[in-house]
Amino acid sequence: MSTASTTPVTIMRQHLIDPEICIRCNTCEETCPVDAISHDSRNYVVDAAKCKYCYDCISPCPTGAIDSWRNMRTDLAYPIAEQLLWDTLPAQVALDEGPGVGAGDTAALPDDVAKIAAASTAGQGGIAPPPWSAAHPYVNLYSIQAPAVATVSGNFRLTGEDASSDIRHIVLDFGNASFPVLEGQTIGILAPGLDAAGRPHHVRLYSVASPRDGERPRYNNLSLTVKRVTADHEGAAVRGVASNFLCDLKKGEQVNVVGPYGTSFLMPNHPGSNLLMICTGTGSAPMRAMTERRRRKSVPAEDGKLMLFFGARTPDELPYFGPLTRLPKDFIDINLAFSRVPDQPRQYVQDLIRTRAAEVVRLLRDENTYLYLCGLKGMEQGVDAAISEVCGNHGLDWKTLQAALLLQGRYHVETY
Numbered sequence: 001m002s003t004a005s006t007t008p009v010t011i012m013r014q015h016l017i018d019p020e021i022c023i024r025c026n027t028c029e030e031t032c033p034v035d036a037i038s039h040d041s042r043n044y045v046v047d048a049a050k051c052k053y054c055y056d057c058i059s060p061c062p063t064g065a066i067d068s069w070r071n072m073r074t075d076l077a078y079p080i081a082e083q084l085l086w087d088t089l090p091a092q093v094a095l096d097e098g099p100g101v102g103a104g105d106t107a108a109l110p111d112d113v114a115k116i117a118a119a120s121t122a123g124q125g126g127i128a129p130p131p132w133s134a135a136h137p138y139v140n141l142y143s144i145q146a147p148a149v150a151t152v153s154g155n156f157r158l159t160g161e162d163a164s165s166d167i168r169h170i171v172l173d174f175g176n177a178s179f180p181v182l183e184g185q186t187i188g189i190l191a192p193g194l195d196a197a198g199r200p201h202h203v204r205l206y207s208v209a210s211p212r213d214g215e216r217p218r219y220n221n222l223s224l225t226v227k228r229v230t231a232d233h234e235g236a237a238v239r240g241v242a243s244n245f246l247c248d249l250k251k252g253e254q255v256n257v258v259g260p261y262g263t264s265f266l267m268p269n270h271p272g273s274n275l276l277m278i279c280t281g282t283g284s285a286p287m288r289a290m291t292e293r294r295r296r297k298s299v300p301a302e303d304g305k306l307m308l309f310f311g312a313r314t315p316d317e318l319p320y321f322g323p324l325t326r327l328p329k330d331f332i333d334i335n336l337a338f339s340r341v342p343d344q345p346r347q348y349v350q351d352l353i354r355t356r357a358a359e360v361v362r363l364l365r366d367e368n369t370y371l372y373l374c375g376l377k378g379m380e381q382g383v384d385a386a387i388s389e390v391c392g393n394h395g396l397d398w399k400t401l402q403a404a405l406l407l408q409g410r411y412h413v414e415t416y
Contacts, residue, residue, distance in 0.1 A: 283375030
């Protein structure tokens with residue numbers, strides 16, 4: 001082992017912006033509450049000294065360019081001047097090299113550096129790589145400056161007429177425009193008009209709810225699952241710009257679309273792969289796409305298990321409730337949780353995970369299982385606690401397993 005100087009070294013998770021896929025829409029800079037993001041005529045960049053890791057800029061980004069990370073020694077963090085010159089993101093550097101540390105001298109670094117270095121190989125600092133057998137995704141085919149134009153061929157209400165949520169299944173036909181998508185990818189919608197500041201509305205992202213061959217096979221279309229937003233997470237009245245635009249569209253009307261986006265939240269394609277899916281509300285969109293893909297190509301001798309945990313207030317509020325109840329039990333194991341059914345105890349997806357603990361753990365022990373979580377961000381903590389509990393009761397350490405699943409492209413989360 002090297003005997004080089006062992007000056008104390010600390011590790012940071014440096015927030016970066018991918019110059020290859022950034023479309024310079026300025027949403028990140030406008031959103032950042034601490035002015036950590038700036039730009040010149042070439043690149044948008046993040047000041048490591050200012051960034052507070054609040055993640056406010058992540059969701060509005062239409063391409064995912066903002067969701068880029070590198071584990072770095074704090075004394076070697078990329079300065080703004082260097083970031084402004086990039087055409088591509090640099091590769092993850094070796095954390096055991098540089099001033100004050102001998103080459104290969106991991107003993108000179110904190111005890112968890114080896115784990116951090118390993119984790120950095122999993123996509124961009126915590127975002128899982130795609131499943132090894134996933135199909136190749138196409139991204140950024142259409143931009144804000146040159147969007148695809150899609151025609152509405154269907155707009156159907158999924159929730160009951162008396163339900164408090166108006167959730168729609170919207171089918172978009174792309175005509176002669178090539179717009180290939182995979183299950184788990186998203187598209188961006190450009191709502192017409194200007195915001196209060198007189199600028200075009202930001203791109204809004206929606207997960208594709210149909211499989212790769214379209215809502216209707218061999219037609220150039222796709223579907224979305226869209227909830228009309230009339231209140232924010234705190235219940236204050238607010239009118240969602242893109243959601244109301246989409247929900248009000250009539251058959252034959254047109255919409256500008258950008259993308260597609262997404263290279264991680266994809267489904268595996270190899271025989272025997274299991275899908276463990278957990279969602280609420282419109283988080284069901286990618287789960288529907290994956291389930292429908294599996295249903296259309298079903299080869300019982302080759303397909304692994306599908307297990308779905310899906311939560312809503314009531315059956316009337318649960319998108320695709322009717323079609324889900326008609327799927328054969330030997331095709332998909334469906335567990336529905338309802339939290340507001342009169343005269344019934346409140347039940348959430350995490351409660352059903354505990355109820356089905358033995359089967360959940362059996363799947364998690366299988367190296368061919370891929371876990372997907374999608375829905376409101378508030379569900380993450382409860383689901384994480386439930387999985388941790390059931391794993392602990394069956395001799396597994398969830399945190400260790402979770403890290404392994406992430407590295408292997410088998411744990412994918414999209415919450416909002």
